Amino acid sequence: MNHYKPTDKLAKLIHTNHFLLPVINRFGFRLGFKDKTVEQVCQEQNIDLNFFLTIVNTYTDEDYFPQNELVSFSPVLLIDYLIKTHEYYRNYLFPEVERRLERLLSSCQGTCDDLQLIKSFYNKYKEELLKHLEEEEQNVFPYVLALLKAYENKQALPKKYANYSMKSTEPEHTNVDQKIYDLKNIVIKYLEPTYDDNDCNEFLFAIFQFEKDLLDHARIEDKILLIQVLEIENAIQHG
Amino acid sequence: MDKRFIIIHPFEVIRKGLWAILRETFHHEFILLPRVEALKDYSGLQQLHLLVFLSESLRTSENEKFIHHLLGAENKVQYLTIKHLADNLTADSIAIEQAATIIIDTVKCQLEQLKPQNNQFSDLSEREKDVLQLVALGHSNKEIAEKLFISIHTVISHRKNITEKLGIKSISGLTVYAILNKMIDTEHIDPTSLI
Numbered sequence: 001m002n003h004y005k006p007t008d009k010l011a012k013l014i015h016t017n018h019f020l021l022p023v024i025n026r027f028g029f030r031l032g033f034k035d036k037t038v039e040q041v042c043q044e045q046n047i048d049l050n051f052f053l054t055i056v057n058t059y060t061d062e063d064y065f066p067q068n069e070l071v072s073f074s075p076v077l078l079i080d081y082l083i084k085t086h087e088y089y090r091n092y093l094f095p096e097v098e099r100r101l102e103r104l105l106s107s108c109q110g111t112c113d114d115l116q117l118i119k120s121f122y123n124k125y126k127e128e129l130l131k132h133l134e135e136e137e138q139n140v141f142p143y144v145l146a147l148l149k150a151y152e153n154k155q156a157l158p159k160k161y162a163n164y165s166m167k168s169t170e171p172e173h174t175n176v177d178q179k180i181y182d183l184k185n186i187v188i189k190y191l192e193p194t195y196d197d198n199d200c201n202e203f204l205f206a207i208f209q210f211e212k213d214l215l216d217h218a219r220i221e222d223k224i225l226l227i228q229v230l231e232i233e234n235a236i237q238h239g
Numbered sequence: 240m241d242k243r244f245i246i247i248h249p250f251e252v253i254r255k256g257l258w259a260i261l262r263e264t265f266h267h268e269f270i271l272l273p274r275v276e277a278l279k280d281y282s283g284l285q286q287l288h289l290l291v292f293l294s295e296s297l298r299t300s301e302n303e304k305f306i307h308h309l310l311g312a313e314n315k316v317q318y319l320t321i322k323h324l325a326d327n328l329t330a331d332s333i334a335i336e337q338a339a340t341i342i343i344d345t346v347k348c349q350l351e352q353l354k355p356q357n358n359q360f361s362d363l364s365e366r367e368k369d370v371l372q373l374v375a376l377g378h379s380n381k382e383i384a385e386k387l388f389i390s391i392h393t394v395i396s397h398r399k400n401i402t403e404k405l406g407i408k409s410i411s412g413l414t415v416y417a418i419l420n421k422m423i424d425t426e427h428i429d430p431t432s433l434i
Binding site for chain 1: 406407408412416420
């Protein structure tokens with residue numbers, strides 16, 4: 001697979017993978033970029049070029065693994081980006097999925113127990129995902145920032161992090177990833193179609209997008225953030 | 240599900256000949272036996288698709304009953320008859336006078352039929368339905384093993400198969416499936432409390 005380069009036009013990125021729209025928004029890029037290249041917009045908005053390319057390439061190619069020299073950007077940028085994705089889930093994706101689910105429910109004819117069950121499943125899932133996001137915001141990210149600060153200033157880690165390590169702190173992604181897949185698959189394979197087809201499609205589109213974004217989120221954490229932090233942990237231990 | 244090929248024929252030359260032809264295409268384990276009774280040594284087999292090749296003289300309902308009793312509860316068993324002549328062949332028989340390629344094609348066709356159909360509830364075995372029901376009710380593997388008088392290992396195998404067949408991995412997802420398919424008495428249990 002061809003990966004995006006600094007000289008690619010930003011418009012090309014969107015034409016080839018429109019799922020990147022919310023991703024570029026997280027960097028503060030808005031539409032109307034004419035023929036500007038990735039390099040140009042990053043320069044204008046003061047965004048680290050390697051960081052931007054790593055994110056869009058990871059999002060587009062599931063097997064993309066950035067070369068070492070490209071991961072030289074600060075974990076602070078990553079954390080900032082991840083927090084923005086959390087906001088995107090809370091402020092946009094959750095409410096959007098729910099709007100579409102309500103619409104689907106109101107299109108239901110006859111007894112709608114099965115759809116209500118899907119709604120319960122979704123609510124439980126949402127609860128779990130919110131807990132996961134909170135856990136990252138309250139424990140994982142502050143730990144990484146403290147670790148980084150200690151490393152850069154050659155200081156000791158604050159006492160409360162004495163027994164922390166990235167591997168023990170980062171919550172598992174597998175479970176939340178599985179559930180959203182199951183939710184989608186149950187609707188596709190096993191739900192009796194007592195609803196309006198278009199409303200159901202809209203609901204599924206939102207779930208597909210959500211799933212894609214979450215998988216990418218997990219990849220960024222597992223393949224990039226984790227690697228960076230393990231290196232710093234290692235350096236501190238052996239420093 | 241893993242497969243085993245079991246070739247039961249009184250003639251060694253046929254057992255070994257068939258084995259030599261099949262193993263080039265089918266990379267499964269083979270068991271070669273002269274008599275049906277010798278299967279007793281393999282009563283521990285479980286969670287397998289067994290493709291049993293029986294010589295024409297051994298393909299009796301008595302022998303099938305014996306094999307079913309020995310291995311049928313924990314495995315999926317399918318038979319192929321080994322005939323001498325290619326006259327009046329049925330879909331589940333091969334003949335030693337046939338070319339190797341034809342024998343292989345017949346076996347391939349039979350294996351296709353063994354593949355689980357992924358989208359139908361009826362494809363869960365009775366045992367798998369029992370396990371799924373207990374999973375949905377929130378029981379642990381250990382509890383399920385005790386209730387059904389099977390080993391934890393078997394429970395785990397059943398769960399793996401259920402997940403493969405249904406394409407649902409999480410416990411809440413399996414619970415939703417069980418409720419949708421009326422495997423849980425929702426009159427007395429609030430379904431949302433289970434998810």
